[in-house]
Amino acid sequence: MSFIVDRVIPALNDGLIMSLALIVPSSTIGFVLGVCTGVARVFGPRWLRSLGNAFTTLFRGVPLVVQLMILYFGLPNLGIYLEPYAASVIGFILCTGAYQSEYVRGALLSIKQGQIKAASALGFTRLQTILWIVAPQAARRALPGCGNEIIYLIKYSSLAYVISCIELTGEAKILVSRTFRPTEVYLAAGVYYLVMVSAATWILHKLEERFAVPGFCGAKK
Amino acid sequence: MTELLLAKLSVILDALPYILEGTLVTILTVAGSLALGFVVGVPMAVLEVYGPRWSRCLIRTYVWFFRGMPILLLLFLFYFGLFELIGLNLSTIAASCLVLGMASAAYQSQIFRGSIQSLPAGQLRAALALGMRESEGILYIVLPQALRLSIPGWSNEFSILLKDSAMCFVLGTPEIMARTHFVASRTYEHLALYLTAGVLYFCITLVGVSLLRCLERKVRIPGYASVNGSF
Amino acid sequence: MTVSLSPVLSARHISVNLGGKQILDDVSIDVSPGELKVLIGPSGAGKSTFLQCLNFLIPPDTGIISLESHEIDAKNPRALSLYRRQVGMIFQDFNLFDHLTAVDNVAIALRKVAGLSRDEARRRAMAELDRVGLSQKSGLYPAELSGGQKQRVAIARALAMDPKVMLLDEPTSALDPELVGEVLAVIRDLAAGGMTMIMATHQMDFAQALATEILFMEQGRIIEQGSPAELLAPGSGTRTGDFCRRLLDAAPAAAKD
Numbered sequence: 001m002s003f004i005v006d007r008v009i010p011a012l013n014d015g016l017i018m019s020l021a022l023i024v025p026s027s028t029i030g031f032v033l034g035v036c037t038g039v040a041r042v043f044g045p046r047w048l049r050s051l052g053n054a055f056t057t058l059f060r061g062v063p064l065v066v067q068l069m070i071l072y073f074g075l076p077n078l079g080i081y082l083e084p085y086a087a088s089v090i091g092f093i094l095c096t097g098a099y100q101s102e103y104v105r106g107a108l109l110s111i112k113q114g115q116i117k118a119a120s121a122l123g124f125t126r127l128q129t130i131l132w133i134v135a136p137q138a139a140r141r142a143l144p145g146c147g148n149e150i151i152y153l154i155k156y157s158s159l160a161y162v163i164s165c166i167e168l169t170g171e172a173k174i175l176v177s178r179t180f181r182p183t184e185v186y187l188a189a190g191v192y193y194l195v196m197v198s199a200a201t202w203i204l205h206k207l208e209e210r211f212a213v214p215g216f217c218g219a220k221k
Numbered sequence: 222m223t224e225l226l227l228a229k230l231s232v233i234l235d236a237l238p239y240i241l242e243g244t245l246v247t248i249l250t251v252a253g254s255l256a257l258g259f260v261v262g263v264p265m266a267v268l269e270v271y272g273p274r275w276s277r278c279l280i281r282t283y284v285w286f287f288r289g290m291p292i293l294l295l296l297f298l299f300y301f302g303l304f305e306l307i308g309l310n311l312s313t314i315a316a317s318c319l320v321l322g323m324a325s326a327a328y329q330s331q332i333f334r335g336s337i338q339s340l341p342a343g344q345l346r347a348a349l350a351l352g353m354r355e356s357e358g359i360l361y362i363v364l365p366q367a368l369r370l371s372i373p374g375w376s377n378e379f380s381i382l383l384k385d386s387a388m389c390f391v392l393g394t395p396e397i398m399a400r401t402h403f404v405a406s407r408t409y410e411h412l413a414l415y416l417t418a419g420v421l422y423f424c425i426t427l428v429g430v431s432l433l434r435c436l437e438r439k440v441r442i443p444g445y446a447s448v449n450g451s452f
Numbered sequence: 453m454t455v456s457l458s459p460v461l462s463a464r465h466i467s468v469n470l471g472g473k474q475i476l477d478d479v480s481i482d483v484s485p486g487e488l489k490v491l492i493g494p495s496g497a498g499k500s501t502f503l504q505c506l507n508f509l510i511p512p513d514t515g516i517i518s519l520e521s522h523e524i525d526a527k528n529p530r531a532l533s534l535y536r537r538q539v540g541m542i543f544q545d546f547n548l549f550d551h552l553t554a555v556d557n558v559a560i561a562l563r564k565v566a567g568l569s570r571d572e573a574r575r576r577a578m579a580e581l582d583r584v585g586l587s588q589k590s591g592l593y594p595a596e597l598s599g600g601q602k603q604r605v606a607i608a609r610a611l612a613m614d615p616k617v618m619l620l621d622e623p624t625s626a627l628d629p630e631l632v633g634e635v636l637a638v639i640r641d642l643a644a645g646g647m648t649m650i651m652a653t654h655q656m657d658f659a660q661a662l663a664t665e666i667l668f669m670e671q672g673r674i675i676e677q678g679s680p681a682e683l684l685a686p687g688s689g690t691r692t693g694d695f696c697r698r699l700l701d702a703a704p705a706a707a708k709d
Contacts (some may be wrong), residue, residue, distance in 0.1 A: 006288070010688065013338045023316055029264075034263055057383060058423075061380075061422070061423040061424055061427070062384075062419040062422050063383075063384035063385075063386075063388075063419075063422055063425050064384065065384075065387045065388055065390075065398060066353050066387060066398070066418050066419045066422060067419075069398075069401075069402070069411070069415045069418075070322070070411075070412065070415045070416065070419065072461060072472045073405065073411035073415065074411045074412035075412065075414075076411070077409075077410065077412035077413070078412065090581050098473070111549075112547075113548065114543060114545055114547035115547060115549060117407055117509050117543070117547060118503075118541075118543065118547035118549065118606075119549075119561075119700065120507075120509055120536065121507050121509060121536055121539075121540075121541035121543075121610075122532040122534070122536065122537070122541075122565060122609070122610075122613060123534070123535075123536040123537035123559040123561065123565045123613065124564065124565055125529055125533055126529070128564050131547055132560060132564050133566075136551050137549075137550060137551050147651050155289075155291040155292070156291065157291075158291035158293040158294055159291075159293060159388070161293065162293075162388075162391065163292035169291065169293055169294050169297070169581070172297070173297065174293070175298075176301065182297065182298070182301040182302035182305075183298070183302035183303055183306055186294060186298035186301070187298060187302075187304050188284075189294055190289075190290050190294055190295075190298060192692050193290055193294065194285075194289040194290065197288075197289040198285070198289060211442070213550065213595075214592075214593045214596050215593060215594065215595020215596065216551060216593070218596065
């Protein structure tokens with residue numbers, strides 16, 4: 001027990017701070033990127049749509065580990081050197097942005113044509129229609145997917161360890177190599193992740209409840 | 222310039238047979254864990270929907286644990302910790318299959334549960350009315366329908382597992398990533414080699430997803446729509 | 453036609469071609485204040501397209517639309533928005549905004565398009581809901597309303613903008629038979645109050661009783677027009693009369709309600 005309190009928790013707390021420093025900016029910027037890409041893939045001109053589709057297919061088709069490896073170990077071949085932290089955040093943003101854009105796109109496409117027609121018939125301009133009719137509906141539809149994506153990012157932030165950005169998993173790994181007590185240390189690290197994931201799930205659930213509209217995208221009547 | 226490119230090309234070509242061998246290991250790992258996840262996930266889903274209270278709690282805890290943990294950490298925890306603790310001595314491939322499979326069972330059980338719950342309740346009731354026992358109704362009526370509905374989600378799970386399998390190189394599993402990493406650290410052609418690995422994963426995903434789409438078409442029942450899956 | 457009855461809404465030579473198919477072929481209409489014009493005809497005749505053209509929801513390929521003798525320039529977003537505010541539209545499938553309550557459905561255009569304050573918009577919206585008999589349901593979402601209630605909210609939403617003309621695109625055809633009456637009652641009140649309307653419908657009893665003029669459409673053209681008395685008189689031998697009799701024969705129960 002004293003092993004956990006004296007050695008494991010302080011090390012993992014350091015790791016937690018690094019993990020949060022990875023997750024928070026990556027998920028926010030990645031979300032913004034996803035919204036922009038998703039909107040571009042639905043409303044953009046042809047070339048932009050193709051570009052957005054290519055970006056999404058590419059980054060969703062290749063494992064995140066490979067993307068991180070390319071950013072951290074590959075780019076120096078072109079004379080571009082990234083710090084582990086920078087490489088991790090860039091990799092997370094690009095990958096999560098690609099996934100987020102898929103949810104945003106799906107949500108935008110799911111809006112019925114009649115809603116837009118009704119708004120036009122009332123005299124809404126295109127911008128007003130998007131702002132007051134399309135966006136509130138799309139946001140509700142995209143919320144579960146986008147929230148889940150953030151939860152995924154919490155877990156996949158552990159991959160930063162692979163390119164030597166020492167966060168929770170990395171701290172745990174180092175501690176194990178010093179103490180040779182893998183089960184306790186990794187389980188303890190697991191508890192940190194479980195708490196983060198459970199908290200995020202709970203918040204997402206509350207948000208969904210808060211914005212639920214009867215009869216709208218699976219909400220209960 | 223062309224010479225430089227040719228040199229890079231020859232590095233890739235030299236390494237390709239070695240990396241391609243890793244493709245087999247990757248496919249084996251993915252197939253193994255997908256199968257394990259299926260075999261465990263289906264009964265879990267059935268128990269979660271129809272089982273007694275205690276089994277539901279047990280399954281929810283299992284799902285909560287495996288879905289709340291990063292795959293990387295699970296690999297470390299089981300391979301270096303728990304497996305050794307219980308005296309299980311596994312090859313890296315077997316260990317990768319087992320860990321990914323246990324995690325996948327958690328994810329797959331939720332796919333199947335969703336499908337089962339989306340079926341109209343009248344299906345099982347009609348089976349019971351014909352004199353089937355509940356277990357027979359589930360086996361012959363509910364599952365054949367639910368599994369068909371699950372194919373898109375399952376195809377999604379396949380591409381997630383394929384990408385997750387790239388993490389198994391941390392255990393030394395000789396799959397695509399481990400081999401790419403090995404060659405790259407000797408030739409210093411990281412960029413070219415990792416891009417090659419990326420292309421490989423991309424191709425396997427495409428092939429796998431289109432195979433699953435074929436399967437979906439093959440077992441389709443008219444008038445039985447399912448949500449479109451994508452990778 | 454006397455000078456005082458100059459048309460509120462006038463459409464001249466409207467043609468629409470979608471994907472090589474001539475949906476509307478040189479259709480014209482003039483509506484004077486207080487008139488109720490009823491469009492009838494088989495499905496696919498172009499009634500719905502024509503109504504949506506009048507609001508530029510489907511831009512006509514050729515033709516001129518004018519409101520109170522002012523030609524509408526649909527290329528100008530500001531002019532288009534202003535025009536649409538003055539022309540209310542009721543859809544077959546209601547198209548209530550799914551994420552807003554009944555009162556917010558009515559209030560949102562008042563706030564965002566007409567620029568009313570939140571309180572003013574709400575007060576006005578409640579008054580409009582009251583007018584269609586739904587002030588009790590103001591807090592409910594579209595999914596919690598019956599079809600007839602949804603369509604009445606849609607009518608309130610259009611009325612709130614003080615339209616000079618209302619376009620009604622088969623307002624009762626998506627409704628269960630027992631709910632048709634409540635919507636027709638609201639429309640009847642509007643007609644009695646002098647609202648100018650163009651309505652596509654299959655409700656022949658209603659058309660016969662209230663229409664100032666019936667326009668029979670087929671294959672994108674108006675092929676007959678006249679007062680109900682002229683077109684529906686027994687033995688008149690009109691296409692309209694023929695069509696109505698077939699409607700009654702084919703589905704006596706459906707045509708009744």
